[in-house]
Amino acid sequence: MTQQLNRQPAADQHGPSATDQTGNSSVMEPGSGPFSYRDLARLDEALTMSAKETGLRFTLYVGELGSDTRATAEDLHARSGGDTTNSVLVAISPGQRVLEIVTGTAAARRLPDRACALAVLSMTSRLGAGDLVGAIINGLRQLSDAAGHPARRNAH
Amino acid sequence: MSVLETVLIYGVVPLVIVLLFAAVTLFPGRSKDRTKYRPGQSWDYAPLWYEPHPDVPGVVGGHAEDAPGAGHAAPRLGATASVLAIGQRPYVPEADTVRRTAAGGARGTW
Numbered sequence: 001m002t003q004q005l006n007r008q009p010a011a012d013q014h015g016p017s018a019t020d021q022t023g024n025s026s027v028m029e030p031g032s033g034p035f036s037y038r039d040l041a042r043l044d045e046a047l048t049m050s051a052k053e054t055g056l057r058f059t060l061y062v063g064e065l066g067s068d069t070r071a072t073a074e075d076l077h078a079r080s081g082g083d084t085t086n087s088v089l090v091a092i093s094p095g096q097r098v099l100e101i102v103t104g105t106a107a108a109r110r111l112p113d114r115a116c117a118l119a120v121l122s123m124t125s126r127l128g129a130g131d132l133v134g135a136i137i138n139g140l141r142q143l144s145d146a147a148g149h150p151a152r153r154n155a156h
Numbered sequence: 157m158s159v160l161e162t163v164l165i166y167g168v169v170p171l172v173i174v175l176l177f178a179a180v181t182l183f184p185g186r187s188k189d190r191t192k193y194r195p196g197q198s199w200d201y202a203p204l205w206y207e208p209h210p211d212v213p214g215v216v217g218g219h220a221e222d223a224p225g226a227g228h229a230a231p232r233l234g235a236t237a238s239v240l241a242i243g244q245r246p247y248v249p250e251a252d253t254v255r256r257t258a259a260g261g262a263r264g265t266w
Contacts, residue, residue: 034193034201044209051208063203074258076205084257095199101261108260116262124266132193 034062039133046137055150056107057087058140065093065100073100090139094132099123101143115146195266 035043043060051058059080066072069091077089085104088111092099101116119142126135193199 033204034199035204043206047206048209058208060206061203063201063205064199070263073261073263074256078255078257080205080207082207085259089261093199094193094197097195097266099264099266101263102258103260104257105259111260113260113262116260117264120262120264124264128195128266130194 035133042133042137046140050140050144053149054110054144054147055086056110056144056147057082058143059087059089060136060140061089061091063093065091065096065098069093069096069098069100073102077102077104088143090136090143092127092132092136094127097127099127107147110147111143115143119143119146 047058047060050056057080061073061076073089073091076091077087078084080087080089083104083106085106087104088107089100089102091102099120101120103111103116119139122142123135123139126138
């Protein structure tokens, strides 16, 4: 199951790779959330496979982004835990109809803004049709295709 | 052709077909499995934040990377680390101030 990062993790929600900022309790109750079991499984596979293929750390945020959506998304990216230079945040606010993609310094070299804009374009066209999960999955696929495989430094 | 046969063929058979399609399309169980979202609708759910599964090998930041795996040499101490090992403390930024890490990206609305 995809790990969930909480913005304010409770004490009992700390998962196996939790840090001070991220709680990542596993999603066990999809009935309360917006996504169904099948959609969660698809999201899980899309996130994990794109992270595995590219070596970048993709995280997905779905929720309110405040009045300054870009600043909130960049703040979330800074607190996403792990190696933030190598991580890519896909932040979607369905209520505000805003989609933000934030790349770290190392990730931006492999994912230029033009590739991100292309992914955003295809995602927004799907989001406009109401296909939230399809937009996320196709966007992640497009981003990982654009990033390609990581350079094999110690191939043996 | 008797009256009974006529009714069966021209009345009952179309009715059965119509009811079959009605049952398939109006059956409520299938719609529950889809994520409900319409553009313009308010989003009343708590914020969710997902990261890649950490237990899968090959995922950056995963557990498999943390473990000293066979075949991979342990990371050597660099210059900074060896200086720190002598006794200096690393620079730890304030807990509240988060350094800006974003370098690029894109945004869009729909």
